[in-house]
Amino acid sequence: KRGVVQDWARNAILTLVNQGVPMSKTWDVTSANAKALGVVIVGTWSIRTSCRVVREGGIAAGLMIVEYVLMCIAMTMSGDGTSHKSIQYSSRYAVVIPLNSQPPKDCFLGITPKVNHTTATQFEGWKETLQHLCDNFNKSPLGNEAPADPTRMWQKLKGYLSDHASDQKKLSAALERYRWECDRELRGQAAMVSDEHVEERNQVMVEKGKELMEEIGGPDCYLALPVDEQIRFAKRLVREAQICLGEQAYQRLSPEEKEVVDWWVWSGCAMHKDLNAMKAGADRMSRWWVEFGEGVAPVALMNKFKTIAAKSGSVPEGSIVGPGDRGGVKVTDLLGSLVKHRETKKGHQERFRAFSSHGLAATEILHHLDLYLAFLQLVADSKSLGNELNHLERNVQAGLNDPPTRTELCVLSLYSQAISIPFSQHIRTPSNASLNGLDLGPVYDRIKRHMEAVINNPDILLGRGASQEVGTLYGEEWNNADVIQFIRDNADSFPHLQKILIEFFRGALKTWNEFAKDICGNPKVTEATPEQRRLAFRHPTNDLNEGALGTLRQEYRAYPNITFGMVNAKLMCK
DNA sequence: GGTACCGAGCTCCCACCCTA
DNA sequence: TAGGGTGGGAGCTCGGTACC
Numbered sequence: 001k002r003g004v005v006q007d008w009a010r011n012a013i014l015t016l017v018n019q020g021v022p023m024s025k026t027w028d029v030t031s032a033n034a035k036a037l038g039v040v041i042v043g044t045w046s047i048r049t050s051c052r053v054v055r056e057g058g059i060a061a062g063l064m065i066v067e068y069v070l071m072c073i074a075m076t077m078s079g080d081g082t083s084h085k086s087i088q089y090s091s092r093y094a095v096v097i098p099l100n101s102q103p104p105k106d107c108f109l110g111i112t113p114k115v116n117h118t119t120a121t122q123f124e125g126w127k128e129t130l131q132h133l134c135d136n137f138n139k140s141p142l143g144n145e146a147p148a149d150p151t152r153m154w155q156k157l158k159g160y161l162s163d164h165a166s167d168q169k170k171l172s173a174a175l176e177r178y179r180w181e182c183d184r185e186l187r188g189q190a191a192m193v194s195d196e197h198v199e200e201r202n203q204v205m206v207e208k209g210k211e212l213m214e215e216i217g218g219p220d221c222y223l224a225l226p227v228d229e230q231i232r233f234a235k236r237l238v239r240e241a242q243i244c245l246g247e248q249a250y251q252r253l254s255p256e257e258k259e260v261v262d263w264w265v266w267s268g269c270a271m272h273k274d275l276n277a278m279k280a281g282a283d284r285m286s287r288w289w290v291e292f293g294e295g296v297a298p299v300a301l302m303n304k305f306k307t308i309a310a311k312s313g314s315v316p317e318g319s320i321v322g323p324g325d326r327g328g329v330k331v332t333d334l335l336g337s338l339v340k341h342r343e344t345k346k347g348h349q350e351r352f353r354a355f356s357s358h359g360l361a362a363t364e365i366l367h368h369l370d371l372y373l374a375f376l377q378l379v380a381d382s383k384s385l386g387n388e389l390n391h392l393e394r395n396v397q398a399g400l401n402d403p404p405t406r407t408e409l410c411v412l413s414l415y416s417q418a419i420s421i422p423f424s425q426h427i428r429t430p431s432n433a434s435l436n437g438l439d440l441g442p443v444y445d446r447i448k449r450h451m452e453a454v455i456n457n458p459d460i461l462l463g464r465g466a467s468q469e470v471g472t473l474y475g476e477e478w479n480n481a482d483v484i485q486f487i488r489d490n491a492d493s494f495p496h497l498q499k500i501l502i503e504f505f506r507g508a509l510k511t512w513n514e515f516a517k518d519i520c521g522n523p524k525v526t527e528a529t530p531e532q533r534r535l536a537f538r539h540p541t542n543d544l545n546e547g548a549l550g551t552l553r554q555e556y557r558a559y560p561n562i563t564f565g566m567v568n569a570k571l572m573c574k
Numbered sequence: 575g576g577t578a579c580c581g582a583g584c585t586c587c588c589a590c591c592c593t594a
Numbered sequence: 595t596a597g598g599g600t601g602g603g604a605g606c607t608c609g610g611t612a613c614c
Contacts, residue, residue, distance in 0.1 A: 022582080022583065022584090023583075024582080025583095047583085047584080048585090051584070051585075558582090559582080559583050559584060562583080562585090563584080566584075
């Protein structure tokens with residue numbers, strides 16, 4: 001058809017946009033490539049067409065997702081939230097398990113804005129998401145042939161993956177409850193048209209009818225309702241009767257069949273476990289100085305306002321300085337602000353491109369300690385008036401020169417080198433892409449055993465003869481052997497290092513024990529058959545949702561006027 | 575550090591073209 | 595002639611840059 005952009009061009013547009021080409025430049029890139037290859041393209045396309053193709057691609061991807069879900073044997077869901085410029089957003093993914101032995105498939109269900117972060121709102125968001133996908137599918141020719149029913153999607157759910165926030169566990173319980181309702185509703189639907197248990201069915205209908213009729217005040221009240229209210233009442237009556245009949249049908253199943261039907265597992269993101277363990281270790285480390293430091297503690301690194309208040313003497317310094325105003329984590333935070341500020345116009349990120357986590361930051365700082373101190377001097381020298389560092393720079397300089405703060409940096413680095421990095425590499429390595437989050441029990445046990453070993457014998461990490469074989473989680477190479485050597489060479493400068501290390505590991509271990517309960521201490525997981533685990537497959541981490549929300553921020557920044565619908569379309573096309 | 579302006583990239587509205 | 599496909603132009607938002 002003349003005047004219509006061909007399929008090859010649509011595919012090219014989607015590919016280019018997925019590779020990061022702005023939608024306004026897809027034609028320029030295509031024509032430049034064609035020219036270079038000596039190919040003549042008949043016609044052209046506009047920016048508007050480019051945008052439409054991407055949006056259509058998103059809709060087509062949504063239809064494909066519904067097809068996958070309708071054909072799959074089971075599925076799990078995962079979600080995460082963030083706020084961007086005062087608006088809350090939720091990202092949702094599903095992993096569908098195909099009928100055959102094909103690997104699980106990730107399906108991006110979209111990012112939606114929401115009015116708040118309550119469990120009820122998030123739960124409604126999930127219902128709306130699946131309903132919206134089915135509505136779109138049913139409006140398409142595919143849906144005319146075989147309409148999609150979100151109830152059947154819900155029935156296939158086997159679990160939920162999220163972070164460890166209490167609202168997420170509550171959300172998982174709400175999703176599980178709704179899955180239960182959908183399952184019983186479908187069983188009830190089958191019972192309604194079945195020739196068996198007819199008396200039972202009639203009895204349920206009569207009883208439910210009476211119960212709901214009493215609730216609204218009797219038949220006269222029902223007749224006084226507007227027609228749309230009457231229809232809503234009738235639908236509710238049918239649904240509740242179906243659920244009741246469905247429960248009766250369920251009770252006739254064998255115990256083994258019931259277990260398969262009811263099986264649902266919530267699990268938390270593995271990287272959140274590590275992050276929380278790091279945080280707990282740091283808290284415990286900072287408390288140690290207060291209880292046993294005998295007056296020695298990391299230097300206070302107060303912000304500008306607290307410093308002014310302390311200097312004025314109006315408030316005792318002890319009541320101003322909080323636990324988060326000193327130590328290794330504080331100095332990595334401050335140096336992070338200095339060399340990798342989240343606002344592109346601030347900081348010195350053109351000179352340094354290194355930080356990403358407290359553990360890695362501590363390693364980087366210790367590895368190049370002299371360089372960072374020299375850099376701060378360079379900053380001071382480059383100031384036009386009086387060679388004075390600003391408040392932030394002075395704080396960083398004080399922290400880097402402070403032995404107790406350096407001690408904490410050593411501990412953060414050792415935990416990162418021994419536990420965090422080997423663990424994250426293990427669960428994120430491409431060869432482990434099919435690693436099931438439910439199969440991480442042995443990994444968590446290994447982490448706990450290794451941490452206990454360090455607590456009982458810190459020389460595993462600190463001893464001069466200690467090797468990477470016994471020091472790291474999997475006995476592999478240190479991520480940064482120079483820093484390990486630096487810590488050992490300077491052990492005399494850190495008299496509290498061993499005690500602080502043990503304290504940190506005790507705090508982190510306690511959190512690991514607590515946070516790994518979803519897998520290690522959960523009989524649903526530990527006693528599950530391989531087939532049950534396969535059906536409830538979920539990734540070890542919530543990276544997919546974290547990544548989608550990160551993409552949303554990047555897209556908003558790169559394209560200020562983009563709608564989240566377009567961001568969704570771009571992500572769904574991938 | 576504050577202000578004004580520019581430009582990039584997307585969306586919306588509407589008119590035109592093409593085909594069945 | 596209706597309806598789908600397409601592009602022109604205007605408008606919006608916000609990061610970047612120049613200037614004071």
